[in-house]
Amino acid sequence: MLTSKKIELRRSDIRQSLAELAANDNPSEDETRKMGELDLEYRSAETRYRAALISEDTERREAGVELETRSDKEWSELMAGFEMRQVALALDEGATLTGRTQEIVTELRSQGGYRGIPVPWESLEMRAGETVAAGTPDPIRTAPIIDRLFAGSVASQMGASMINVGVGEMEYPVTSSAVTAGWAASETGNVPGPSAYTTLDRPLAPDNTLGIQMRITRKTLKQSGAGLEQAVRRDMNGAISESLDKAVFQGSGSAGEPTGLLAGASGWSITETAIDAAASYAAFRAAVVRFMTANAATGGGAVNLLLRPEIFDSMDELISGLAISEWDRLVSKVGKVVLSSNALAAPTGDPLASLGVMTTSSGGVAPIFVGTWGAVDMIRDPYADAQSGGLRLTALTTMDVTVSRSVQTEILTGLQ
Incomplete structure (x- = not known):
């Protein structure tokens, strides 16, 4: 979860607690002290929340630049993770696609209609x-x-x-x-064309x-x-x-x-x-x-x-x-x-x-x-x-x- 989201949830909890304490017409010393602590924590959380938003905005921009400049090599590495075995099992047994295979299939489905699983x-x-995984006891090695x-x-x-x-x-x-070039026949003559x-x-x-x-x-x-x-x-x-x-x-x-x-x-x-x-x-x-x-x-x-x-x-x-x-x-x-x-x-x-x-x-x-x-x-x-x-x-x-x-x-x- 993002830091800004965590802080926002905590601020919501503080507001709810303050509302409950403020509804009491005769607060005790402990309740009064607690209201002061919650108010101080809320102010501090406000400052931390603004700082987290600035930091996360920078991270988003950097991530966006990285995605926009993704090279063909990175795309090839993504495709290298696609598993035909998962497609076969999904069609045969209804197994759920996972990992890069699921990501690629979801992207292909969003760009066109397919009756089956796009590959x-x-x-x-x-x-x-x-290679085929080894080490499983088997009387016949395939x-x-x-x-x-x-x-x-x-x-x-x-x-x-x-x-x-x-x-x-x-x-x-x-x-x-068949556009061709030609020379003017005289000083005032026109060149051939137009074609x-x-x-x-x-x-x-x-x-x-x-x-x-x-x-x-x-x-x-x-x-x-x-x-x-x-x-x-x-x-x-x-x-x-x-x-x-x-x-x-x-x-x-x-x-x-x-x-x-x-x-x-x-x-x-x-x-x-x-x-x-x-x-x-x-x-x-x-x-x-x-x-x-x-x-x-x-x-x-x-x-x-x-x-x-x-x-x-x-x-x-x-x-x-x-x-x-x-x-x-x-x-x-x-x-x-x-x-x-x-x-x-x-x-x-x-x-x-x-x-x-x-x-x-x-x-x-x-x-x-x-x-x-x-x-x-x-x-x-x-x-x-x-x-x-x-x-x-x-x-x-x-x-x-x-x-x-x-x-x-x-x-x-x-x-x-």
Whole structure:
């Protein structure tokens, strides 16, 4: 309790005592002496009360400055205290959330409506240093859960920017005008113009919902203990990353999927170049030159290249008479080469041909924007697994994809 509040309560007690003594028309010597002592104490409390208010006001101001200047590191430390285990137990057994987990959930609820328990994106990060408590007698020692295999994250490696939107839609205006400079033809001549300055809108809309369902058996809940939190987090993180990567590049724009880079290339005016030949360093070098000509890149080191693993297989053979391969030449000249069997579809046709995607971050602007709305909404189905005592969780999140400047991306087709 604040010191000022304690003093205020004591002053209230003194006033009540003085009122009782003052109601006596013939006070005794003891009552008169007590009235004097209470009056002196009340005056002293008045001075202490003013001093406490001044001191607490200073403390409030300092605390306010500290909150306003809270760094990203402090926010990360707060999120590090969020426990997925508490969410699972709250949904399964109705356990009460406590500590930082309760604080974060309360804050998220105040900013948006959730049917279940809101889970911040940061909680899906894999944390190091957390172990399962030991020392409990158990005839069988349960080792850490072995995770499933998920494809590695590709979107971030290709320069995509993750944007978290609170409510509504977000637009990115991109300059589309062809404003040019020109010289006056004579001393009194006018310079060329005027030219209209126009922009294109690249919207991110909350139209696509990604869902993940997890069925946790009663045995798992009782056997894994605190280790279940890490397992659930890693599993959800892997599933979301894998589905997101696939949607960013292969999203069809139908059946609930967002429009990915390949399906939306024509609508976003992204250049598609048909190679229709064996993948070679020369073909990728020509694409890098087109980037440089369009002022999107200053060199090969600024370019990211996404390919299928089969392309690596076909290019990593030594060139006749040389000790290097086409692949060696490519990786030495391009900034980053990413191989993925998830982000790009398997080769098709005869001969087998695949796609390649080239991106670059120009002027600090990412080539791709991936929007997410709010937090992950964690919902429990209380009926489906009630007879077996299991726990069924559904994690829902809303996402969308768009691009910035179309010249920062190029798609290569027919890579044999």
